[in-house]
Amino acid sequence: MNFFEDIEVGQRRELGSFTFTAEAIKKFAAQFDPQRFHLDEEEGRKSLFGGLAASGWHVGSACMKLLVADGQRRAKEAAARGETVAVWGPSPGFRELRWIKPVLAGDTISFASVVEQVRTSDSRPQWGIVQARNTGTNQRGELVFSLLATAFVPRRGAGP
């Protein structure tokens, strides 16, 4: 993982893709979002979504899964180069989450992350604050998901 000083506005990372099977959509929905259009194909077809649709929280969680995998891959690469690995802090939250189009059974969503803003923290001088726009695009090239995430990123040499 990078330190604050390594991060610049405009940097983009491809995070990989996630396929939403009908089985996975129903399993997540049964546990966390049991609305009929997330549980049943016919109900999905009758709804505004036009098919069995993944819960928006399932889409967000899949994005998180790929973000974590990407971070762990980068940390491993940095460690292999003998570099100090930056340990990011917990996120205080996010804004502007948009479920732009439904994610339907069988869709494969490719996620990416673009840095939009970097600033230092007044209250915590050892941390920087990074805002990134995380997006999901389906197999037809349509933007389906977007959110502005915030993370605390350690500054180089600031110590724990």
Add this chain to the structure above:
Amino acid sequence: MTTLTFEDFPPGRFGSFGPRHVTREEILAFATEFDPQPMHLDEEAAKQSLLGGLSASGWHLCSIMMRMMVDGFIGHAASLGSPGVNEVRWLAPLRPGDDLMLDVDVTEARPSRSRPETGIVMFRCTVRNAAGLALCEMVSPIMVGRRASAGAGQGG
């Protein structure tokens, strides 16, 4: 059970729902699948983190909040889904064994311009632990069918 429609969500306090008990096992299961960071998976690593102990993924907390909303009112409302979330703030860690309560307020309710048979209800939801500490706050609109059309295509 009567289906709740747009007209049932005037601005103001809508209600409080819960409690919902959260186990260590479900925190680990969600984190393993969607957010395998040490602070969500490993007690010792979590103690060293800024969160000071094992805590649930923020996405798990949001997903539990969604389930509490569905059980509390969306499951018997003419819900048509949501276009997004204005803001989520993760304020304090969700710990194993916490009993969660959900406070729901309606901050705005207006008919949809593009779909006059539906309305848009803006919710502010706050999840608290048993000590009353706010763990998460969310502001999100949900599209809800209006009474005159609630019978059409909703199926109850």
